[in-house]
Amino acid sequence: MSLIIDHIDHSFDTLQALRQVNFEVQEGELFGLIGPDGAGKSTLFRVMASLLVPDAGRCLMNGNDAVKDYREVRKIIGYMPGRFSLYMDLSVEENLAFYARVFGTSVDENYDLIRDVYEQIAPFKKRLAGKLSGGMKQKLALSCALIHRPEILLLDEPTTGVDAVSRREFWEMLKKIQKEGITIVVSTPYMDEADMCDRVALIHKGTLLDISDPSLPSGSDSSVLYSLRSSKGVYTYLERIRSLEGCKYAWLFGDQLHVTLRSDRDADPVKSIIDGWGDPSLEWKKIIPSIEDRFMGLIEQEEGGQHSNGATI
Amino acid sequence: MDGHEHIIEVKDMVKKFGSFVANDHLTFYVERGEIFGFLGANGAGKTTAMRILCGLSYPTSGEIRVVGHNVYHERERIKKKIGYMSQKFSLYEDLTVSENIHLYAGIYGLGRKKIMAREEQLLERLGLAHIRNRLIGSIPLGWKQKLAFSVAIFHHPAIVFLDEPTGGVDPITRRQFWEMIHDATEEGITVFVTTHYMDEAEYCDRVSIMVDGRIDALDTPAALKQQYESENMNEVFLKLARA
Secondary structure, three states, rough: EEEEEEEEEEEEOOOEEEEEEEEEEOOOEEEEEOOOOOOOOHHHHHHHHOOHHHHHEEEEEOOOOOOOHHHHHHEEEEEEOOOHHHHHHHHEHHHHHHHHHHHHOOOOOOHHHHHHOOOOOOHHHEEEEOOOOOHHHHHHHHHHHHHHOOOOOEEEOOOOOOHHHHHHHHHHHHHEEEEHOEEEEEEEEEHHHHOOOEEEEEEOOOEEEEOOOOOOOOHHHHHHEEEEEEOOOOOOHHHHHHHOOOOEEEEEEOOOEEEEEEOHHHHHHHHHHOOOOOOOEEEEEEEEOOOOOHHHHHHHHHHHHHHHHHHOO | OOOOEEEEEEEEEEEOOEEEEEEEEEEEEEEEEEEEEEEEOOOHHEEOOOHHHOOOOOOOOOEEEOEEEEEEOOOOHHHHHHHEOOOOOOOOOEEEHHHHHHHHHHOOOOOOOHHHHHHHHHHHHHHHHHOOOOOOHHHHHHHHHHHHHHHOOOOOOOOEEEEOOOOOOOOOHHHHHHHHHHHHHHOOOEEEEEEEHHHHHHOOOOEEEEOOOOOEEEOOOOHHHHHHOOOOOOHHHHHHHHH
């Protein structure tokens, strides 16, 4: 195992940021942590990066304890924090040279590893980091995190606020880095990025809800999830669907509604009600839940349906 | 006019910064009551265009009217009739829920009595009455965003501009937020929204996609998917922005 995260707890004053977080990451794996702001992702990254001593639990990075062996841990990881890690008043090439020196190496030594990423920003190497666009800063930060050829790469929300095209390119770069044998842990708030990972952990309010392989269909709720489509648009049907007895949850999902029924037995009665609405363009079919469906189902369970009933804090 | 009222009317809008053309002859309109998705890659020129439409910056040239007012010399009138919310900046963290409502409503010139009455309604609808005296900084992000949206439309603007309003929230809160947007349009408010979540593009009545300062596509999501032979808006976006 490359990473062993063993029952980590951590609180900030009265806020419990991590509760019994427990998982392992294999060598060479691309592992995703998916969850909203405030879920505990960054706290977990800081524990893994040896920057925060957790209240309880243990974190091993290629066998090194993130608390006791922090010096060793810092040599073998590359860490790209969510907030900016670059020196804005240094140029692109100065930032890179600085990170290489700090880790006792040179830009030339590991240039092969960063070539693909760095060459995209090399034309601007004299420019101050503070003057780069968001996408270019992201590429420079990734180059800096890789320049000492780390064994484990920790990326905290590298694609937040980045457009769909640049996000896709960034994930293609990660796939290449993974092929070099580097273990990667990456967090994101975008559910559609889950598919790019070997495995993803869903995290919500400090708790790990689920770990799954996105390429495998999930068995759990598949019998009761349906989608509804209509050429008239689906929003007008949302409240109608929710008011049906057999409906557990219903949510907008792109151009469809995704409807979770209470049980298999509700499928026929619900179907006949929908047929009675007299919209010939209505398309009702059973579907396999995506990662996002699963996550929403888990949040609903966790919050005891509070979300659907509206307001509670 | 084709029977619909154009609440935003943009003809040949150009904005240059030195020799850089941020908005390259944009021409489009937004109908009253619709949800208009304004998409594009980072740096495509969305923020520049949005700032002009909000009366915060002058175009270099072009004919632009927002809620019937000219963006060159009726900017103060425009500002009174619009609402604005972004994820990055919305409510003051060190003021309470109630203080934020009063501050924004006061800026838009609402009287105290009106504010009090609408505040009650709003807090009740959101189920936030019990935390009215809590600091914004201490409430969960999802609630903050719903409240920020409600505050942005508190003065019943003709149009509300939402700049990446749903960043960082969980998938359920994100959907609840879109249900609030739909409800606002039922009250007659027009919505102009940017987002990086491509599934959200599907919730819009019409979507424009900007590439390098130009609008390269503008239609309903269904028509765009057909035109670009794509399963979903993410594919449409990738095909356009990568071309």
